[in-house]
Amino acid sequence: MARRTVPVIMDEQALLGLNPNADACYRQRALAYFEQLKESQDAWEVCAEALAKGIYSDDHVKFFCFQVLEHQIKYRHGALSALQQQLIRETLMKWLQSQLMNIHPEKPFIRNKAAQVLALTFVRDYLTLWPKFFFDILSLIGLNPHGVDIYLRTLMAIDAEVVDRDIQHSPEETRRNTLIKDSMREQCIPSLVESWFQILQAYQQSHSELTCQCLEVVGAYVSWIDLNLIANDRFVNVLLSHMSMEDLREEACDCLYEIVNKGMDPVDKTKLVESLCQVLQSAGFFNVEQEEDVDFLAKFSRLVNGMGQSLVLSWTKLSKVGDVKVAAETLRALEAKVPLLLQLLVHEDDDISANIVGFCYDYLHVLKQLPLLTDQQKANIEAIMLAVIKKLTYDDEYNFENEGEDEAMFVEYRKQLKMLLDRLAQVSPELLLESVRRVFNNTMQSWQTAPFMEVEVAIRLLYMLGEALPASHGAHFSGDNAKVNTLQDMMRTLITSGVSEYQHSSVSLEFFETVVRYDKFFIVEPQHIASVLMAFLDHRGLRHASPKVRSRVAYLFSRFVKTLHKHMNAFIEDILSRIQDLLELAPPENGFPALLTSDDQLFMFETAGVLIVNAESPAERKQALMRSLLMPLTDAFRMLLAKLPEEADEERQTALADCLSHAVGFASRTSKAFSNKQTVKQCGCSEVYLDCLQIFLPALSCPVQRGSLRSAVRSFLHRMIICLEEEVLPFIPAASEHMLKDCEPKDLQEFIPLISQITAKFKGQVSPFLQQVFMPLVVAIFEVLGRPAEENDQTAALEKQMLRRSYFTFIQTVTGSGMNEVMANQGAENIERVLFTIIQGAVDFPDPIAQKTCFIILSKLVELWGGKDGLVGFPDFIYKHIVPACFMAPLKPTFDLSDAQTVLTLSECALTLKMIHLKRGAEFIHFLQHDYLPSLQVSPEITQELCQVLQQPDSKVVRNYMKAFFQQAKL
Known part of the structure; x- marks a missing residue:
């Protein structure tokens, strides 16, 4: 049957819209044309013919034609006739042939798209219609560089379609891909490998980019083809020669890494790694100090990491099956790599060091499993430990005040080093403790003249011991052994050495972090509490020049006080008077930047509350202290609330509302110091909080800035229900009435948990109130749910869904709390409605x-x-x-x-x-x-x-x- 010829007429006007600079109307027309060609039964053939004959020189038109073809293969392949499928194959081969004649290759984006289309065709046709796919391409291109480029790109595109494990495949696709790989192994892999060898040899001097592409292909395919085709003398020699060529060495490293990573028998894997190591060593690659190219060294470090981890895996498998002799040989091979590991681990470039951490970690795990360590193994542990300590140190360039990407990467790298330190502690806790003690004591003796990074890392190491050494924090300072004595000595030195005066924010932070990590030390030696409190309260801590330090110290101080409040009775009033200015509500018109943010102040108010509540003073005194802590807040609140409705400027309104919300939030936070209602009563503080409630509630009916004020007062009510229990009940009806007026979905959604909390807690006590508020609440909810919203407004739809859920949860709480009279007494019509x-x-x-x-x-x-x-x-x-x-x-x-x-x-x-x-x-x-x-x-x-x-x-x-x-x- 003769093929019908399609006139090669493309809509030239529509093609103009493919230019990135085209007008919107042209672009729209191009898009519509694309859809038309995609869906048509045979109109797409004009694109095939345009590619085969090279009719268009415009890059965007060529790309467009490939896209149309791609759509046919991807989505309509089954609907195409045998002739049409053949047309696609012929088109691609003609286009490929045309590339061999070109002086200038196509742009990379066109070559990539062509490779994708070739790969898709291969996946669809290889098993049935085009078993000679690779032979056809190889016989066509020979060693033509343009042809080789497309061939290699196609191989990588096939890898993405058939092999790449990061891409999700359906069970059907997975079966098909397995069949493709099996057929390729049988039919063409040896020929492909031969072609790769020819390309690597032919182009290593003249076309480095083609050689790199080819190395990438070898690395990608080695995971599923017969390794002997690659791991042989002629291939490895070529790869090693590439390791000495500047343009190829990084790709060669990556390729060797993939070879080493291939899953195989442990004995064979050890042999492979050892032979590779011998060749690399004799070629001088182990002399890391003489290598100046850090990018290459990062790749080489990754390769060594792969070899090391492969040996660890072989040793583990051999140990499990009890093959003692071969396992011992593998362990010797492994140990022989440790000097190289150490050179790479201490390298000043963190990327090079980070790439070897995995091997280092696994090696320590091996040592942990050995019954006895040799002197050499102990020396290795010590060397790794010193390397980790050295690498934990900040460099001069680290920007503490404005941390960017480099700083974030160092923080991540430090986390990896911490894992190594934890592993070292498991292998030899005594050695780690001794090494840290030595570094710490040496640094503390001369901290005044030492650079900040040395002082910081010395304290950091003491801090890290807390997690690395097996013990709960309390147990670090109980019992009588070397660890307890050493830690206690170091803590004593930290506090008495005066290092808290060091003028660098990183040292200041590390000092306070460590003091709080080992807060149980102060239970054993309470005589040091006073001096540490002073550090917290003065220019070293809460009044430090750096806002970052002040902020973190506010949090750490609250933790310190929570743990040690029983030992602070003598200092309570002194502390409260010293932090008084930090507890002030910063009015918006002040103009002075506050020392602490409002979030930091929350911790300060909580700390003040903890100190007052746990003081060994009579209830009247506690009440007086709590009143003097909260009165400035309530006084400011009254004044600002009166101002707010009169303020016309929206920005000033928001600032005032924020200030009011903070006042409520601070008062609320002080109540965290109480464990339950009992403690509030015992401290004589119920009255103080009821007064606050009286002052805060009018904010609910404030006509402006309603959302944030309601939110703050509602949170306060939640806390008071816990602290004051039924004493809050008289305030609830009026509060509810205000909160149900002019509701937004978010208001209601936050109000329902409050009502549910009251219902679940007080049950029968609030039944009359609930009966009264039940229908107004239901009506408010359905009024909000009934409001029309934009069709595509996802936020509004989600808000309504959440409100609906909250409503049903509320009904569930009422029915589940044994108060069926609440609903039963709503009248038949209302019950039915609900x-x-x-x-x-x-x-x-x-x-x-x-x-x-x-x-x-x-x-x-x-x-x-x-x-x-x-x-x-x-x-x-x-x-x-x-x-x-x-x-x-x-x-x-x-x-x-x-x-x-x-x-x-x-x-x-x-x-x-x-x-x-x-x-x-x-x-x-x-x-x-x-x-x-x-x-x-x-x-x-x-x-x-x-x-x-x-x-x-x-x-x-x-x-x-x-x-x-x-x-x-x-x-």
């Missing part, structure tokens, strides 16, 4: 979390009202609405039974049916058998079966049956 919202939530909204809550509520209501003496009219509601909901919800297409949350919803749905049976008995079974299930066209056999299951006592049987029932029903 019940319908729950039915709607169970069935209509595809939100399994809300649906599950709704079924829990329905089950509870059936339990409360569904019996003989339940709510009038409720049994009727059960049959008309609850039973249908239990079937309609799971039958919805959106009810996904493969989703874990949905399965939990179904479980609650089944339990609801079980509860109906429990309350209505035979009447319910009769209704299902004769009325409801027949209306759903359920067969009599299945109906019978379902009714029998519902009468089973074991609810697990019911749940499992219902899942199977709906899975079957949805098929």
Whole structure:
């Protein structure tokens, strides 16, 4: 059958829109043309012909033609006729042939797209229609550099399609890819490997970029082809010669790394690594100090890391199978690499050092498993330890005040070194302790003249011992052994040496971090508390020149005080007077930058609270101290709240509202010092907080900046419910009334947990209030949910979904707290309205979390009202609405039974049916058998079966049956 010829007429006007600088209307037309060519049965053939004949010289048009072809192969391959499939193959080969004649190669983006299209064609056709794919390409291109370039790019594109493990494949694709690899191994891999060898030899001097591409291909394919094709003398010699060529050495390193990483038998792997090492060593690559190219050394370090980790893996496997002799040989091979490991680990370039950490870590793990260590192994441990200590040190360039990418990378690198230190502690804790003690003591003796990085790292090491040495923090200073004595000595030196005066923020921070890490030391030697408190409170800590230090110290100080408050009685009033200025509410018009941010001040208020509450003074004194701590806040609050409505400028309004919110937040934070209501009473502080409540509540009715003020007062109420319990109740009705006025979804969503907390905590005590607030709250919620929103407004949709969930959770709390009178007393019309919202939530909204809550509520209501003496009219509601909901919800297409949350919803749905049976008995079974299930066209056999299951006592049987029932029903 002759192929129909398609006239090569492309829409030249539309093609103009492919230019990146084209007008929007042209671009739109190009896009529409693309869609037309993609979807047409044969119009795309004009693109094939344009490529085969090289009609267009414009790069964007060529790229466009490849894209159209790509779409045909990707999405319409099965719909193409055999002739059309052949046309694609011929087009690609003609285009490839045309590249051999070109003086100038195509732009890289076109070559990449062509390689992608070739790879896609290969994947679709290789097993059936084009088994000679590679032979055709190789015989066509020979050693033409343009052709070789496309060939290598195609091989990498095939690797991405068939091999790359980072790409998710369907089971069908995985099977196909396995078949492709098996066929390639049988038919063409030796020929491909031969072509790679020829390319590497031919181009290593003249075309370094082609040689690098080829090395990348070898590295990619070596993981799944026969290693002997690559790991042989002729190939390895070529690779080693590349290691000495500046343009090729990095790619050669990567290629060797992939060879070494190939999974294989442990004995063979050891032989491979050893032979490679011998060749590299005799070629002088182990003389790391003489190498100045850090980029190459980073690659070489990665290669050594791969070789080292491979030997560790071989040793582990051989040890497991009990092959003692060969395992010992492997261990010797491993140990022989340690000098090289150490050279790379201490290298001044952190990338080179970081690339060897994995091998180092694994080597230490090997040593940990050995019953006895040789002197050489102990020396290796010590050398690694000194290397880690050296590398932990900051360099001069580190920017502490404005940390950027380099600084972030060093912080990450430090984390890797910390892992090594922890591993060292497991292998030889005594050696680590001794090394750190030596470094620490030497540095502390001369800290005044030592550079900051040495002082910082000395204290840092002491800090790191806390996690590295096995013990809970408390146990570091109990018992009588060398570790306890050494740590205690170092802590004593840290505090008495005066190093806290060192003028560098990194040293200051490390000092306070370490003091707090070892706060239990002060329980053993409380005589040092006073001097450390002074450091916290003066220019070294909370008044340090660096905002970063002040901020961190505010947090650390709160932790220090929490642990040691029992030992601070003598200093409490002195501390409070010294931090008084740090507890001031910074008014927005002040203009002076505050020493601490409002977030830092939260810690200061909490600390002040802890000191007052735990003081050994009478309740009156505590009350007086707490009042003097909170009065400045309440006074400022009154004044600012009066100003706020009069302020016209929105920016100033926001600043005032922030200030007011901070005042409430600070007061709230002081209450964290109390463990429960009892302690508030004992300290005589109930009155103080009730006064605060009285002052803060008017903010709820402030006409401006409502959101942030309500949020702050609501949080305060949450805390007061915990601290003051029923003393808060008189304030709740008025507060609720204010919070329900002019609500936004977020307001309501945050208000519901407050009401739920009150309901769950006070139960019957708040029943009258709940009955009063119940319908206004429900009405407010549905008014907000009913507001129209933009169709694509994801934020609004999510806010509504969260509000709906909160509403159902609230109903669940009310019904689950034994207060059914709250709903029962709302009047028949209102009850019905609420019940319908729950039915709607169970069935209509595809939100399994809300649906599950709704079924829990329905089950509870059936339990409360569904019996003989339940709510009038409720049994009727059960049959008309609850039973249908239990079937309609799971039958919805959106009810996904493969989703874990949905399965939990179904479980609650089944339990609801079980509860109906429990309350209505035979009447319910009769209704299902004769009325409801027949209306759903359920067969009599299945109906019978379902009714029998519902009468089973074991609810697990019911749940499992219902899942199977709906899975079957949805098929």
